[in-house]
Amino acid sequence: MAKRIEDLKVIGNKRLNDDFFILELLGNTKIPDFKPGQFAQVKVEGSPDTFLRRPISIHDVDYENNTIKLLIQITGKGTKALSGLGNGDSLNLIYPLGNSFSLPAADEKVLLVGGGCGIAPLLFLGNYLKSNGCIPDVLLGFRNGARIIEFEEYLKIGKVFVTTEDGSMGEKGYVTGHSIFAENHYTRICCCGPETMMRALATYSKNKNIVCEVSLENLMACGIGACLCCVVDTIKGNLCTCIDGPIFNVNDLKW
Amino acid sequence: MVNLGFSIGDLHFKNPVLTASGTFGYGAEFDDFLDVSKLGGIVLKGSTIEPREGNPYPRMVETPSGMLNPVGLQNKGIDFFEKSIYPRVINYDTNVVMNINGSYIEDYIALAERINSFEKIRAIELNISCPNVKMGGMAFGTNLGSAREVTREVRSVYSKKLIVKLSPNVTNIADFARVVEEEGADSVSLINTLLGMSVDIENMKPFLSTITGGLSGPAIKPVALRMVWQVANAVKIPVIGMGGIVSASDALEFLLAGAAAIQVGTASFIDPLASIKILEGIEDYLVKKGISDIKDIVGHINRTT
Numbered sequence: 001m002a003k004r005i006e007d008l009k010v011i012g013n014k015r016l017n018d019d020f021f022i023l024e025l026l027g028n029t030k031i032p033d034f035k036p037g038q039f040a041q042v043k044v045e046g047s048p049d050t051f052l053r054r055p056i057s058i059h060d061v062d063y064e065n066n067t068i069k070l071l072i073q074i075t076g077k078g079t080k081a082l083s084g085l086g087n088g089d090s091l092n093l094i095y096p097l098g099n100s101f102s103l104p105a106a107d108e109k110v111l112l113v114g115g116g117c118g119i120a121p122l123l124f125l126g127n128y129l130k131s132n133g134c135i136p137d138v139l140l141g142f143r144n145g146a147r148i149i150e151f152e153e154y155l156k157i158g159k160v161f162v163t164t165e166d167g168s169m170g171e172k173g174y175v176t177g178h179s180i181f182a183e184n185h186y187t188r189i190c191c192c193g194p195e196t197m198m199r200a201l202a203t204y205s206k207n208k209n210i211v212c213e214v215s216l217e218n219l220m221a222c223g224i225g226a227c228l229c230c231v232v233d234t235i236k237g238n239l240c241t242c243i244d245g246p247i248f249n250v251n252d253l254k255w
Numbered sequence: 256m257v258n259l260g261f262s263i264g265d266l267h268f269k270n271p272v273l274t275a276s277g278t279f280g281y282g283a284e285f286d287d288f289l290d291v292s293k294l295g296g297i298v299l300k301g302s303t304i305e306p307r308e309g310n311p312y313p314r315m316v317e318t319p320s321g322m323l324n325p326v327g328l329q330n331k332g333i334d335f336f337e338k339s340i341y342p343r344v345i346n347y348d349t350n351v352v353m354n355i356n357g358s359y360i361e362d363y364i365a366l367a368e369r370i371n372s373f374e375k376i377r378a379i380e381l382n383i384s385c386p387n388v389k390m391g392g393m394a395f396g397t398n399l400g401s402a403r404e405v406t407r408e409v410r411s412v413y414s415k416k417l418i419v420k421l422s423p424n425v426t427n428i429a430d431f432a433r434v435v436e437e438e439g440a441d442s443v444s445l446i447n448t449l450l451g452m453s454v455d456i457e458n459m460k461p462f463l464s465t466i467t468g469g470l471s472g473p474a475i476k477p478v479a480l481r482m483v484w485q486v487a488n489a490v491k492i493p494v495i496g497m498g499g500i501v502s503a504s505d506a507l508e509f510l511l512a513g514a515a516a517i518q519v520g521t522a523s524f525i526d527p528l529a530s531i532k533i534l535e536g537i538e539d540y541l542v543k544k545g546i547s548d549i550k551d552i553v554g555h556i557n558r559t560t
Contacts (some may be wrong), residue, residue, distance in 0.1 A: 225284045229324055230312075
């Protein structure tokens with residue numbers, strides 16, 4: 001699918017908690033076909049401190065209504081500015097960018113694992129898998145129960161399991177310690193979250209000989225493979241997270 | 256109809272908007288967004304003889320109105336280029352310029368000799384100003400003797416158009432322009448990035464793996480413009496100006512200050528269409544001013560002030 005640069009219209013800005021919000025955007029033209037794991041480069045207007053675009057993964061797509069959703073965590077000036085957008089505002093995107101999670105075979109048992117803002121691409125992935133006949137389990141990790149977001153949305157995909165660091169909801173601890181790993185034989189893990197979490201899952205998957213794909217969040221300038229800033233050290237040399245990723249099989253990473 | 260063309264010797268460019276090396280890949284990265292053939296030229300990502308991995312991540316940090324990068328000339332080497340990239344880039348109906356780099360003078364010579372045989376590459380940009388490699392790069396461009404020597408040696412083996420890309424990290428950039436002109440350069444391009452750095456106070460360490468990197472973007476435009484003006488007044492060969500150009504009005508400032516052409520760099524990261532928009536804006540400006548040939552505005556401020 002060809003990359004495009006275009007303005008979309010903000011039709012919703014839902015605040016989830018202090019840090020997270022969801023922008024709902026309506027295409028002025030027919031939105032492109034997205035693959036799960038892809039992202040957009042979002043322009044932030046109006047400040048010298050937000051010079052570059054912000055790479056944001058596609059959280060959900062509604063082709064019928066011609067809308068997409070971006071789940072965004074406020075981490076700096078750019079995302080803070082985006083959190084102030086209101087209905088009717090225009091937002092300039094370059095999209096769809098990047099590769100995608102690979103599709104599992106029909107008989108595979110798939111687990112989606114997300115932590116913090118890393119849950120963002122997993123909703124679209126989960127819905128995509130479900131519509132292709134594969135119902136994955138979902139494991140979400142948060143700091144505490146009050147931080148949990150979008151839980152009901154993930155319930156629509158399949159079974160959802162939760163860990164919190166303080167045990168205020170779900171099992172206490174980190175995602176890698178959850179009892180579902182002992183009770184199930186997953187053949188594939190799709191993961192997005194903090195690097196320590198993804199590295200732990202990579203180690204687990206390698207030991208168990210399970211396919212594991214992770215979504216990386218390296219700093220980017222262009223998002224289209226021109227600047228070579230967002231590279232990750234792989235067994236094939238430095239690869240761009242923006243065009244060779246953001247999804248990588250952990251066997252290709254030097255983790 | 257406005258004449259937008261300019262020439263380096265007998266090499267004609269259909270308009271004065273080129274894309275800067277390292278910001279436009281090999282053109283294909285932008286094919287989805289624009290017709291690359293409409294541009295005056297593209298300067299390809301820097302090449303070296305051998306494949307290079309560049310510097311470790313992190314190698315980019317955003318700064319006010321700009322960014323720092325120490326990418327470090329990551330490329331797959333000239334053999335890969337000739338086999339896999341050259342056959343594709345020559346399909347563009349515009350001037351394709353190769354940017355060449357090396358650690359030693361011998362590297363530059365070998366690369367220039369090799370490229371001399373590439374029929375469809377009619378110009379090279381000799382990069383003696385990369386601030387992000389341990390050996391070579393900026394070391395050649397910040398010492399007058401080395402700048403002279405590398406230009407002379409490359410000139411002796413390269414028969415087509417030789418553009419020398421100058422470093423702003425010097426006391427008097429005009430001296431460097433004069434030296435490379437004396438050694439037979441057909442044009443100079445400037446500025447490469449300004450050496451800078453940024454510190455992450457939260458983690459109490461530098462943001463970049465290499466500590467320092469090259470600063471680009473609108474933050475450097477006034478410095479770039481001043482240097483282009485100084486160089487345009489110091490040499491007779493065409494000057495290609497760059498540094499923080501994001502709009503047609505930015506580009507026009509450089510042209511009025513004496514640049515025969517400009518390169519669009521970091522702007523393409525934020526708006527892939529920046530180069531084409533700048534070209535259209537320049538044409539609109541000339542039409543509005545009733546000027547039929549872009550040459551009439553090049554260096555205009557130097558004739559009236």
